Amino acid sequence: xxxxxxxxxxxxxxxITVLAADxxxxxxxxxxxxxxxxxxxxxxxxxxxxxxxxxxxxxxxxVHVTMxxxxxxxxxxxxxxVDEAGFTLRSYSVAEGRTGGGNGQ
Amino acid sequence: MGSSRYPVRxxxxxxxLLLASVYTVQSAPNxxxxxxxxxEGQYLWRxxxxxxxxxxxxxxxxxxxxxxxxxxxGYGVTSKLAVxxxxxxxxNKELDVTTPMGRIERNTGGxxxxxxxxxxxxxxxxxxxxxxxxxxxFGLTAPTGDxxxxxxxxxxxxxxxxxxxxxxxxxxxVTTYQTLQYQVDGQLLYRENGRHDGFARGxxxxxxxxxxxxxxxxxxKGVPGSPSFIYALLESNVIHRERDExxxxxxxxxGGTQWLLAPGLQYVSRRWIVEGTVQLPVAxxxxxxxxxxxxxxxxxxxxxx
Numbered sequence: 077x078x079x080x081x082x083x084x085x086x087x088x089x090x091x092i093t094v095l096a097a098d099x100x101x102x103x104x105x106x107x108x109x110x111x112x113x114x115x116x117x118x119x120x121x122x123x124x125x126x127x128x129x130x131x132x133x134x135x136x137x138x139v140h141v142t143m144x145x146x147x148x149x150x151x152x153x154x155x156x157x158v159d160e161a162g163f164t165l166r167s168y169s170v171a172e173g174r175t176g177g178g179n180g181q
Numbered sequence: 182m183g184s185s186r187y188p189v190r191x192x193x194x195x196x197x198l199l200l201a202s203v204y205t206v207q208s209a210p211n212x213x214x215x216x217x218x219x220x221e222g223q224y225l226w227r228x229x230x231x232x233x234x235x236x237x238x239x240x241x242x243x244x245x246x247x248x249x250x251x252x253x254x255g256y257g258v259t260s261k262l263a264v265x266x267x268x269x270x271x272x273n274k275e276l277d278v279t280t281p282m283g284r285i286e287r288n289t290g291g292x293x294x295x296x297x298x299x300x301x302x303x304x305x306x307x308x309x310x311x312x313x314x315x316x317x318x319f320g321l322t323a324p325t326g327d328x329x330x331x332x333x334x335x336x337x338x339x340x341x342x343x344x345x346x347x348x349x350x351x352x353x354x355v356t357t358y359q360t361l362q363y364q365v366d367g368q369l370l371y372r373e374n375g376r377h378d379g380f381a382r383g384x385x386x387x388x389x390x391x392x393x394x395x396x397x398x399x400x401x402k403g404v405p406g407s408p409s410f411i412y413a414l415l416e417s418n419v420i421h422r423e424r425d426e427x428x429x430x431x432x433x434x435x436g437g438t439q440w441l442l443a444p445g446l447q448y449v450s451r452r453w454i455v456e457g458t459v460q461l462p463v464a465x466x467x468x469x470x471x472x473x474x475x476x477x478x479x480x481x482x483x484x485x486x
Binding site for chain 2: 110
Protein backbone atom coordinates (compact mmCIF):
# COMPACT_ATOMS: atom_id res chain seq x y z
CA UNK A 77 0.00 0.00 0.00
CA UNK A 78 2.76 2.39 1.00
CA UNK A 79 4.62 1.49 -2.15
CA UNK A 80 1.57 2.29 -4.29
CA UNK A 81 1.09 5.60 -2.54
CA UNK A 82 4.75 6.42 -3.07
CA UNK A 83 4.48 5.66 -6.78
CA UNK A 84 1.33 7.73 -7.05
CA UNK A 85 3.01 10.64 -5.29
CA UNK A 86 6.03 10.38 -7.56
CA UNK A 87 3.81 10.39 -10.65
CA UNK A 88 1.95 13.42 -9.33
CA UNK A 89 5.16 15.31 -8.64
CA UNK A 90 6.45 14.45 -12.10
CA UNK A 91 3.23 15.70 -13.69
CA ILE A 92 3.38 18.96 -11.77
CA THR A 93 7.02 19.36 -12.78
CA VAL A 94 6.11 18.87 -16.44
CA LEU A 95 3.23 21.33 -16.14
CA ALA A 96 5.51 23.88 -14.63
CA ALA A 97 8.43 23.21 -16.94
CA ASP A 98 6.96 23.01 -20.45
CA UNK A 99 5.50 25.96 -22.19
CA UNK A 100 3.50 25.90 -25.34
CA UNK A 101 3.00 28.38 -28.12
CA UNK A 102 0.24 28.57 -30.68
CA UNK A 103 1.23 29.85 -34.08
CA UNK A 104 -1.34 30.82 -36.66
CA UNK A 105 0.05 29.91 -40.08
CA UNK A 106 -1.39 31.13 -43.38
CA UNK A 107 -0.93 29.15 -46.57
CA UNK A 108 -1.22 25.77 -44.89
CA UNK A 109 -3.81 23.61 -46.64
CA UNK A 110 -2.70 19.97 -46.71
CA UNK A 111 -1.01 17.51 -44.32
CA UNK A 112 1.99 16.84 -46.58
CA UNK A 113 2.80 20.54 -46.83
CA UNK A 114 2.70 20.90 -43.04
CA UNK A 115 5.69 18.63 -42.57
CA UNK A 116 8.03 21.38 -43.73
CA UNK A 117 6.88 23.55 -40.83
CA UNK A 118 7.47 20.70 -38.38
CA UNK A 119 10.96 20.24 -39.77
CA UNK A 120 11.92 23.90 -39.45
CA UNK A 121 10.43 24.38 -35.99
CA UNK A 122 12.09 21.21 -34.70
CA UNK A 123 15.43 22.81 -35.54
CA UNK A 124 14.75 25.63 -33.08
CA UNK A 125 16.74 25.17 -29.87
CA UNK A 126 14.52 23.91 -27.06
CA UNK A 127 11.58 22.69 -29.12
CA UNK A 128 10.35 19.32 -27.84
CA UNK A 129 7.14 18.90 -29.79
CA UNK A 130 5.41 20.33 -32.85
CA UNK A 131 1.81 19.55 -33.68
CA UNK A 132 0.28 20.88 -36.89
CA UNK A 133 -3.47 21.37 -37.01
CA UNK A 134 -4.25 21.67 -40.70
CA UNK A 135 -7.97 22.33 -40.33
CA UNK A 136 -7.44 25.23 -37.94
CA UNK A 137 -4.29 26.50 -39.69
CA UNK A 138 -2.40 26.56 -36.39
CA VAL A 139 0.77 24.93 -35.09
CA HIS A 140 1.30 24.03 -31.42
CA VAL A 141 4.92 24.24 -30.31
CA THR A 142 6.16 22.92 -26.97
CA MET A 143 9.46 24.18 -25.52
CA UNK A 144 11.78 22.82 -22.85
CA UNK A 145 11.88 24.39 -19.43
CA UNK A 146 13.65 27.73 -19.54
CA UNK A 147 13.54 27.97 -23.32
CA UNK A 148 11.60 30.66 -25.08
CA UNK A 149 10.25 30.76 -28.61
CA UNK A 150 10.26 34.39 -29.61
CA UNK A 151 7.89 35.71 -32.22
CA UNK A 152 10.80 36.61 -34.48
CA UNK A 153 12.22 33.08 -34.27
CA UNK A 154 8.80 31.57 -34.91
CA UNK A 155 8.30 33.85 -37.91
CA UNK A 156 11.71 32.91 -39.28
CA UNK A 157 10.99 29.17 -39.01
CA VAL A 158 7.59 29.54 -40.67
CA ASP A 159 9.14 31.68 -43.44
CA GLU A 160 11.85 29.08 -44.01
CA ALA A 161 9.12 26.52 -44.51
CA GLY A 162 7.57 28.74 -47.16
CA PHE A 163 4.51 29.89 -45.21
CA THR A 164 3.35 33.06 -43.46
CA LEU A 165 3.03 33.60 -39.71
CA ARG A 166 -0.43 35.02 -39.04
CA SER A 167 -0.47 35.07 -35.24
CA TYR A 168 1.64 34.19 -32.24
CA SER A 169 0.54 33.48 -28.69
CA VAL A 170 1.64 31.67 -25.54
CA ALA A 171 -0.68 28.91 -24.37
CA GLU A 172 -0.36 29.10 -20.59
CA GLY A 173 -0.62 25.98 -18.43
CA ARG A 174 -0.50 23.47 -21.25
CA THR A 175 1.99 20.69 -21.62
CA GLY A 176 3.59 19.07 -24.60
CA GLY A 177 4.24 15.45 -25.40
CA GLY A 178 7.27 13.76 -26.92
CA ASN A 179 9.51 14.87 -29.68
CA GLY A 180 7.66 15.76 -32.84
CA GLN A 181 10.34 14.17 -35.00
CA MET B 182 13.82 4.23 -93.03
CA GLY B 183 10.15 4.80 -93.55
CA SER B 184 9.19 1.88 -91.42
CA SER B 185 11.33 3.02 -88.55
CA ARG B 186 10.19 6.63 -88.45
CA TYR B 187 6.92 5.95 -86.66
CA PRO B 188 8.34 3.95 -83.79
CA VAL B 189 11.18 6.41 -83.62
CA ARG B 190 8.79 9.29 -83.19
CA UNK B 191 6.64 7.34 -80.77
CA UNK B 192 9.58 6.45 -78.60
CA UNK B 193 10.76 10.04 -78.57
CA UNK B 194 7.40 11.20 -77.41
CA UNK B 195 7.32 8.50 -74.78
CA UNK B 196 10.65 9.61 -73.43
CA UNK B 197 9.75 13.28 -73.51
CA LEU B 198 6.45 12.69 -71.77
CA LEU B 199 8.05 10.53 -69.14
CA LEU B 200 10.62 13.15 -68.28
CA ALA B 201 8.14 15.97 -68.36
CA SER B 202 5.79 14.15 -66.07
CA VAL B 203 7.99 13.02 -63.22
CA TYR B 204 8.95 16.44 -61.96
CA THR B 205 6.26 16.64 -59.36
CA VAL B 206 7.22 15.89 -55.80
CA GLN B 207 5.01 18.03 -53.61
CA SER B 208 1.42 17.34 -52.82
CA ALA B 209 0.48 18.10 -56.36
CA PRO B 210 -0.63 16.78 -59.72
CA ASN B 211 0.49 13.33 -60.74
CA UNK B 212 1.54 14.24 -64.28
CA UNK B 213 3.36 17.56 -63.89
CA UNK B 214 4.73 20.17 -61.50
CA UNK B 215 3.40 22.33 -58.69
CA UNK B 216 4.20 25.69 -57.14
CA UNK B 217 3.79 24.48 -53.56
CA UNK B 218 6.74 25.12 -51.25
CA UNK B 219 9.59 22.84 -50.29
CA UNK B 220 10.92 23.95 -46.90
CA GLU B 221 14.52 25.03 -46.58
CA GLY B 222 16.56 21.89 -45.89
CA GLN B 223 13.68 19.57 -46.71
CA TYR B 224 14.12 16.59 -49.03
CA LEU B 225 11.42 15.09 -51.20
CA TRP B 226 11.74 11.69 -52.80
CA ARG B 227 9.44 10.33 -55.43
CA UNK B 228 9.13 7.11 -57.40
CA UNK B 229 6.67 6.77 -60.23
CA UNK B 230 6.05 3.65 -62.27
CA UNK B 231 4.92 4.42 -65.81
CA UNK B 232 3.28 1.88 -68.09
CA UNK B 233 2.49 3.17 -71.57
CA UNK B 234 0.97 1.43 -74.54
CA UNK B 235 0.68 2.80 -78.06
CA UNK B 236 -0.48 1.12 -81.21
CA UNK B 237 -1.92 1.61 -84.67
CA UNK B 238 -4.36 -0.25 -86.88
CA UNK B 239 -2.28 -0.04 -90.04
CA UNK B 240 -0.75 -2.90 -91.97
CA UNK B 241 2.42 -2.71 -89.89
CA UNK B 242 0.37 -3.29 -86.75
CA UNK B 243 2.85 -1.40 -84.64
CA UNK B 244 2.91 -1.63 -80.87
CA UNK B 245 5.13 0.36 -78.56
CA UNK B 246 5.31 -0.56 -74.88
CA UNK B 247 7.24 1.27 -72.21
CA UNK B 248 7.70 0.19 -68.61
CA UNK B 249 9.72 2.74 -66.72
CA UNK B 250 10.45 4.09 -63.29
CA UNK B 251 10.98 7.79 -62.69
CA UNK B 252 13.01 8.62 -59.60
CA UNK B 253 13.01 12.18 -58.33
CA UNK B 254 14.92 13.79 -55.51
CA GLY B 255 14.08 17.34 -54.52
CA TYR B 256 15.75 19.66 -52.03
CA GLY B 257 14.72 22.99 -50.61
CA VAL B 258 17.73 25.32 -50.95
CA THR B 259 15.69 28.17 -49.53
CA SER B 260 12.00 28.54 -48.90
CA LYS B 261 11.67 29.93 -52.43
CA LEU B 262 14.22 27.92 -54.38
CA ALA B 263 13.97 24.17 -54.77
CA VAL B 264 16.15 21.97 -56.98
CA UNK B 265 15.23 18.61 -58.39
CA UNK B 266 16.98 15.71 -60.07
CA UNK B 267 15.07 13.25 -62.25
CA UNK B 268 16.47 9.84 -63.19
CA UNK B 269 14.38 7.67 -65.53
CA UNK B 270 15.01 3.95 -65.64
CA UNK B 271 13.50 1.92 -68.45
CA UNK B 272 12.77 -1.65 -67.53
CA ASN B 273 11.79 -2.15 -71.13
CA LYS B 274 11.18 -0.08 -74.23
CA GLU B 275 9.77 -2.39 -76.83
CA LEU B 276 8.66 -2.06 -80.42
CA ASP B 277 6.69 -4.80 -82.16
CA VAL B 278 6.16 -4.32 -85.86
CA THR B 279 5.17 -6.41 -88.86
CA THR B 280 7.75 -6.31 -91.65
CA PRO B 281 8.26 -8.22 -94.92
CA MET B 282 10.43 -10.54 -92.81
CA GLY B 283 7.54 -11.16 -90.45
CA ARG B 284 6.77 -9.87 -87.00
CA ILE B 285 9.84 -8.48 -85.25
CA GLU B 286 10.47 -7.23 -81.76
CA ARG B 287 13.13 -4.75 -80.79
CA ASN B 288 13.71 -3.58 -77.27
CA THR B 289 16.13 -2.03 -74.88
CA GLY B 290 16.37 -0.89 -71.28
CA GLY B 291 18.51 0.92 -68.75
CA UNK B 292 18.94 4.41 -67.37
CA UNK B 293 17.71 7.31 -69.46
CA UNK B 294 18.69 10.95 -69.69
CA UNK B 295 18.92 12.69 -66.33
CA UNK B 296 17.21 16.04 -65.81
CA UNK B 297 18.10 18.73 -63.32
CA UNK B 298 15.90 21.72 -62.75
CA UNK B 299 15.18 24.51 -60.34
CA UNK B 300 11.91 26.12 -59.31
CA UNK B 301 11.72 29.57 -57.79
CA UNK B 302 8.63 30.96 -56.05
CA UNK B 303 8.25 34.35 -57.67
CA UNK B 304 4.94 35.26 -56.12
CA UNK B 305 2.96 33.92 -53.19
CA UNK B 306 -0.14 35.04 -51.39
CA UNK B 307 -1.04 33.09 -48.30
CA UNK B 308 -4.48 33.09 -46.71
CA UNK B 309 -5.88 31.19 -43.76
CA UNK B 310 -6.42 27.70 -45.16
CA UNK B 311 -5.34 28.52 -48.70
CA UNK B 312 -2.46 29.75 -50.82
CA UNK B 313 -1.74 31.04 -54.31
CA UNK B 314 1.71 30.76 -55.86
CA UNK B 315 3.51 31.33 -59.13
CA UNK B 316 6.86 29.71 -59.79
CA UNK B 317 9.05 29.69 -62.89
CA UNK B 318 10.85 26.43 -63.67
CA PHE B 319 14.11 26.03 -65.59
CA GLY B 320 16.16 22.95 -66.25
CA LEU B 321 18.43 20.83 -68.41
CA THR B 322 18.38 17.26 -69.59
CA ALA B 323 21.80 15.66 -69.92
CA PRO B 324 22.62 12.91 -72.44
CA THR B 325 23.33 10.26 -69.83
CA GLY B 326 21.32 7.45 -71.39
CA ASP B 327 22.61 5.03 -73.99
CA UNK B 328 22.11 6.40 -77.50
CA UNK B 329 23.75 3.67 -79.59
CA UNK B 330 22.39 0.40 -78.25
CA UNK B 331 22.13 -2.43 -80.77
CA UNK B 332 20.33 -5.70 -81.21
CA UNK B 333 20.65 -8.57 -83.69
CA UNK B 334 19.15 -6.37 -86.41
CA UNK B 335 21.67 -3.59 -85.92
CA UNK B 336 21.54 -0.25 -84.15
CA UNK B 337 18.20 0.51 -82.61
CA UNK B 338 16.18 3.45 -83.92
CA UNK B 339 17.37 6.60 -82.16
CA UNK B 340 14.28 7.25 -80.05
CA UNK B 341 14.07 3.64 -78.96
CA UNK B 342 17.39 4.21 -77.24
CA UNK B 343 17.20 5.06 -73.55
CA UNK B 344 18.97 8.37 -74.27
CA UNK B 345 18.94 10.76 -77.21
CA UNK B 346 22.56 11.90 -77.01
CA UNK B 347 21.70 15.60 -76.84
CA UNK B 348 21.43 18.29 -74.20
CA UNK B 349 17.92 19.65 -73.88
CA UNK B 350 16.73 22.77 -72.11
CA UNK B 351 13.30 23.52 -70.74
CA UNK B 352 11.55 26.29 -68.93
CA UNK B 353 8.14 27.50 -68.01
CA UNK B 354 5.89 28.60 -65.25
CA VAL B 355 3.66 26.75 -62.85
CA THR B 356 0.89 28.19 -60.73
CA THR B 357 -1.03 26.66 -57.85
CA TYR B 358 -4.11 27.63 -55.90
CA GLN B 359 -4.65 25.33 -52.94
CA THR B 360 -7.39 25.33 -50.33
CA LEU B 361 -8.31 22.78 -47.70
CA GLN B 362 -11.02 21.43 -50.00
CA TYR B 363 -9.34 21.45 -53.41
CA GLN B 364 -6.24 22.37 -55.38
CA VAL B 365 -5.85 23.70 -58.90
CA ASP B 366 -2.51 23.68 -60.72
CA GLY B 367 -1.57 24.96 -64.14
CA GLN B 368 1.71 24.66 -66.00
CA LEU B 369 3.01 26.03 -69.27
CA LEU B 370 6.31 24.46 -70.26
CA TYR B 371 8.54 24.72 -73.32
CA ARG B 372 11.24 22.21 -74.10
CA GLU B 373 13.96 22.89 -76.66
CA ASN B 374 15.56 19.66 -77.72
CA GLY B 375 19.20 19.58 -78.70
CA ARG B 376 20.73 18.11 -81.81
CA HIS B 377 23.00 15.12 -81.86
CA ASP B 378 24.44 13.23 -84.81
CA GLY B 379 22.22 15.01 -87.33
CA PHE B 380 18.98 14.48 -85.44
CA ALA B 381 16.91 16.58 -83.07
CA ARG B 382 13.59 15.84 -81.56
CA GLY B 383 10.93 18.42 -82.22
CA UNK B 384 10.64 21.12 -79.61
CA UNK B 385 7.72 20.70 -77.31
CA UNK B 386 5.16 23.01 -75.75
CA UNK B 387 2.75 21.70 -73.15
CA UNK B 388 -0.10 23.12 -71.15
CA UNK B 389 -1.16 21.11 -68.14
CA UNK B 390 -3.95 21.63 -65.66
CA UNK B 391 -5.03 19.65 -62.63
CA UNK B 392 -7.89 19.62 -60.17
CA UNK B 393 -7.48 17.74 -56.90
CA UNK B 394 -10.63 17.57 -54.81
CA UNK B 395 -10.63 16.24 -51.26
CA UNK B 396 -13.13 13.41 -50.89
CA UNK B 397 -11.97 12.25 -47.44
CA UNK B 398 -12.39 13.53 -44.78
CA UNK B 399 -15.66 14.84 -46.18
CA UNK B 400 -15.48 17.75 -43.76
CA UNK B 401 -12.66 19.25 -41.73
CA LYS B 402 -15.02 20.40 -38.98
CA GLY B 403 -13.84 19.00 -35.67
CA VAL B 404 -10.99 17.04 -37.26
CA PRO B 405 -7.87 17.84 -35.23
CA GLY B 406 -4.22 17.55 -36.16
CA SER B 407 -3.00 16.50 -39.60
CA PRO B 408 -5.42 13.85 -40.85
CA SER B 409 -4.65 12.00 -44.03
CA PHE B 410 -6.52 13.22 -47.10
CA ILE B 411 -7.82 11.37 -50.11
CA TYR B 412 -8.08 13.47 -53.26
CA ALA B 413 -9.88 12.67 -56.47
CA LEU B 414 -7.78 13.92 -59.39
CA LEU B 415 -8.59 15.05 -62.87
CA GLU B 416 -5.69 16.23 -64.98
CA SER B 417 -5.42 17.52 -68.51
CA ASN B 418 -2.29 17.57 -70.67
CA VAL B 419 -2.18 19.34 -74.02
CA ILE B 420 1.12 18.67 -75.76
CA HIS B 421 2.32 20.09 -79.03
CA ARG B 422 5.52 18.94 -80.68
CA GLU B 423 7.28 20.37 -83.69
CA ARG B 424 8.51 18.08 -86.41
CA ASP B 425 11.75 16.24 -85.76
CA GLU B 426 14.80 17.59 -87.50
CA UNK B 427 16.62 15.13 -89.67
CA UNK B 428 19.90 16.26 -91.23
CA UNK B 429 18.99 19.50 -93.05
CA UNK B 430 15.24 18.90 -93.20
CA UNK B 431 12.35 17.75 -91.06
CA UNK B 432 10.46 14.50 -90.75
CA UNK B 433 6.99 15.02 -92.22
CA UNK B 434 5.63 12.16 -90.17
CA UNK B 435 6.54 13.59 -86.82
CA GLY B 436 5.16 16.11 -84.40
CA GLY B 437 1.61 17.12 -83.76
CA THR B 438 -0.77 17.84 -80.95
CA GLN B 439 -2.22 15.59 -78.31
CA TRP B 440 -4.75 16.05 -75.51
CA LEU B 441 -4.84 13.60 -72.62
CA LEU B 442 -7.17 13.42 -69.64
CA ALA B 443 -6.17 11.61 -66.48
CA PRO B 444 -8.57 10.67 -63.68
CA GLY B 445 -6.95 9.33 -60.55
CA LEU B 446 -6.73 9.07 -56.79
CA GLN B 447 -4.21 10.41 -54.31
CA TYR B 448 -3.70 9.44 -50.66
CA VAL B 449 -1.92 12.25 -48.81
CA SER B 450 -0.56 11.87 -45.29
CA ARG B 451 1.90 13.89 -43.24
CA ARG B 452 4.99 12.37 -44.86
CA TRP B 453 3.70 10.08 -47.62
CA ILE B 454 1.68 10.40 -50.77
CA VAL B 455 0.49 7.34 -52.68
CA GLU B 456 -1.16 8.00 -56.01
CA GLY B 457 -2.30 6.63 -59.30
CA THR B 458 -3.76 7.94 -62.55
CA VAL B 459 -4.65 6.59 -65.95
CA GLN B 460 -4.02 9.00 -68.82
CA LEU B 461 -6.37 8.51 -71.70
CA PRO B 462 -6.23 10.21 -75.09
CA VAL B 463 -9.10 12.55 -75.85
CA ALA B 464 -7.83 13.95 -79.13
CA UNK B 465 -4.71 13.47 -81.23
CA UNK B 466 -3.71 15.38 -84.30
CA UNK B 467 -0.31 14.21 -85.42
CA UNK B 468 1.47 15.15 -88.63
CA UNK B 469 1.37 12.38 -91.21
CA UNK B 470 0.88 8.88 -89.85
CA UNK B 471 1.45 8.24 -86.21
CA UNK B 472 0.89 5.84 -83.43
CA UNK B 473 -1.94 6.55 -81.04
CA UNK B 474 -1.91 6.26 -77.31
CA UNK B 475 -3.97 3.49 -75.79
CA UNK B 476 -3.31 4.45 -72.19
CA UNK B 477 -0.63 5.58 -69.76
CA UNK B 478 -0.76 4.27 -66.19
CA UNK B 479 1.14 6.15 -63.50
CA UNK B 480 1.40 4.83 -59.95
CA UNK B 481 3.85 5.85 -57.30
CA UNK B 482 4.65 7.41 -54.00
CA UNK B 483 6.33 10.47 -52.55
CA UNK B 484 8.13 10.75 -49.24
CA UNK B 485 9.16 13.85 -47.34
CA UNK B 486 12.16 13.83 -45.05
